[in-house]
Amino acid sequence: MQEIYTLLSITLGAILSNNFIFSQFLGICPFLGVSKKVDTASGMGIAVTFVMGLASAITWLVNKFILVPLDLSYMQTVAFILVIASLVQFIEMFLQKAMPSLYTALGIYLPLITTNCAVLGVALLNIQNNYNFIESVVYGVTGGLGFLLAIVLFASIRERLVFADYPKAFEGFPIALVTAGLMALAFMGFSGLKVW
């Protein structure tokens, strides 16, 4: 029972109160770069969720069974980024073969996931927080879902910003950042959320 509570609090934390974008600042680049339209944003969100789940599983195994026994923990960063880069490459080839429609929909965003700091971030945080295997995978997937939620909400607001009236100097990134700031303020409201 205790286990379920822990998983539940990890889930709520990753999606709402400790959202990767709004409270931990991980994955801001794709969040700002790929949020001009809702459909590309949701595609990116789904791809990131998938990669984050898979990456946290594999990096946890790599850390537990290769790095720790060989006393190579200081190579964590290098090992993890290599795992993530090859994972993304593998997923790209797999999708191209098995699901060409999804592959074309994601297009350029797939290779960009390698440099998404949310993916490397979740791998490092799993180790830092001493999560076990199941907790790591849950944290990865729900962290991705939090990213998906944030980017879809943000993209739908950004679509409407076109009609808004604001000073000319704020055109482009600045107004997007201010919008994201207001959303972060809204997400701060979840910080009181606690599970037992």
Added chain:
Amino acid sequence: MNFGKQFKEGLITNNPVLVQVLGMCSTMAITTSFFNGLGMGLSVLVILTASNIVISAMRKVVPDKIRIAMFIVVIAGFVTCVDLLLKAFVPALSESLGVFIPLIVVNCIILGRAEAFSYKNGVLASAVDGICQGIGYTVVLIIMCVIRELLGAGTFGGGLLNNGDGIRLIPEQFPIGMLTFPVGGFLVLGCLIAAMQWALSKSKNKEESK
């Protein structure tokens, strides 16, 4: 190569954060105290310069197809060095920057400069580019830190001056605490980029009217 021009580009006209809009995560996440901003800026400066030098030295040997993988391995190597050095000599900084030190690997500034500059230019020019862009990044971080710390906590030089508490400039009950939270990062950076765009378009207009 004109070094003065490169310096001006890194600092103002092609500033990595304010104009190229790269490396946002660390810019917003760690700029809550002066010490953090300075430490992060200098770490990135060192890593950027070192990786620029190595990448531009290796640019003729490495095949085009695997260049991104090569960039990442080189950068990850330097990041690991800096991470270990900080842990050994400045443990307080390493603790307060936390996961954002290893995350320099995926900081788009470094990968972006590797792809856009050092893969195409000589070793010396790349080294200078690394230093200039690094200085541009550090300056923006420090400006962000000073604004957020002054308005958010009412102090200056936190983590470094006055036994780490910083010098209090605004009495405790007045600062806007919100600015030290994530919200403040987004708002302050948004306003800074807006100010930069305004200044750049103004100077452009002036040139055109001449």
